[in-house]
Amino acid sequence: MSVLWLVLALSCLVLQQVQSNKYEGYKIYELPKAKARSAVLDQALAVLSMNDTHYEVFSSGSQPARIMVHPEEQLNFVQLLDGHSLNYRVLNSNVGRTLRRQFATDRKLRNKFPYRGNGRLGTERFYSHGEINQYIEDLAQEQPRRVFVKTVGRSYERRLMKTVTITNGDGRRNKNVILVDGGFHAREWISPATVVYLIDELVNNLSENADLLLDYDWVILPVVNPDGYEYTQLSEDTRMWRKTRKPSSADCIGTDPNRNFDFHWNEGGASDNPCADTYAGSNAFSEPEAQVVSDLIHSHAARGKMYLTLHSFGPYILYPWGWTSDLPDTVADLHEVAQAGFDAILADTGTFYEIGSSTNKLYVAAGASDDYAFNAGFPISFTMELPPGGTGFDPPASAIDRMVKETFVGIAAMARKVVQKYPLA
Ligand SMILES: [Zn+2]
Structure with missing residues (x-):
């Protein structure tokens, strides 16, 4: 009997070891919006978050802050919050467990919903970079007059970066x-998932979206950072x-x-720290992936x-x-188009987006692609930060359908406003 117990105990131990991961015991805390926090506390939080092996600030800006904290630091952290009499809540009590469950679900969904090579990707699960590339190739084969795929570069690990250009097939150029x-x-999986849905809507639902393709072509790069995404x-x-x-x-x-x-x-x-999550690189365009996006921006800037x-x-x-709190001269145009997206999403699902300049609404982020495209000649340039899910960056597969449809409503409304404001010359 005692041997049996020993075997059972040992196998539990082994099972626990197999199951545990890097994020075992990590917690995510949600703090009130910046307005409700004291400057002293924010300074203390800024110092803590420099310890990036134990703290990760998931969000700040004008939304409630989310901070992921290593198990060894949780007592310290809570004492700091209590010392400032701050109301907080534990949003996730074990990030490792959440990720473990999500990976198990994703594995099942991959088997249940394989890509069949038929130019259809549903909203049931997340897809690999290879699957997304194959999907756009299949679409182009299926609709050779409307869909065009181009290899525009390679990632550091030599993955092919492909754009898909979607037209209405009338053959008009320029x-x-x-x-x-x-x-x-890499971790923002809901972003490529949304791009896949956008492609599907533009290609397979032409009757509803004809106005978005009459005088406009759409050029889409689904995964800018394929190495990170696959990792x-x-x-x-x-x-x-x-x-x-790299x-x-x-x-x-x-x-x-x-x-x-x-x-x-x-x-x-x-x-400037090469180990930090926001490392700017050894120089501008040190990353081939950013260079590819830059080339795309310049090659399409005129139109x-x-x-x-x-x-x-x-x-x-x-x-x-994103590099300064100053606003561009044409801020009214930017705001008008953003407002169209905001209104459409709010009316559709009730989700309340914040709109404004990157620096003023979120944080300073110099060297980002939206500033670059705007400066290169795109009159409208947006970063859309989709709503949180799961622990924040990882909405579960069950949330994809709802989130991508909601986001598409906003994108379509913004595109309609753009089509109206900037008719074909
Ligand atoms: Zn991001």
């Missing part, structure tokens, strides 16, 4: 352009990766591709009317500038 990308930050799909331990995968120093890997653009590069909101880059999480619709 239309205006809306340029969209997703998957800058986050490897295991629970890598799920929270944000950066590219070594940044002897000890660390990756640069924040959205701090790597050559416009006021590294002038704020980025880090480009809106640049839209999809991130998570907010929800925010952000416009330039």
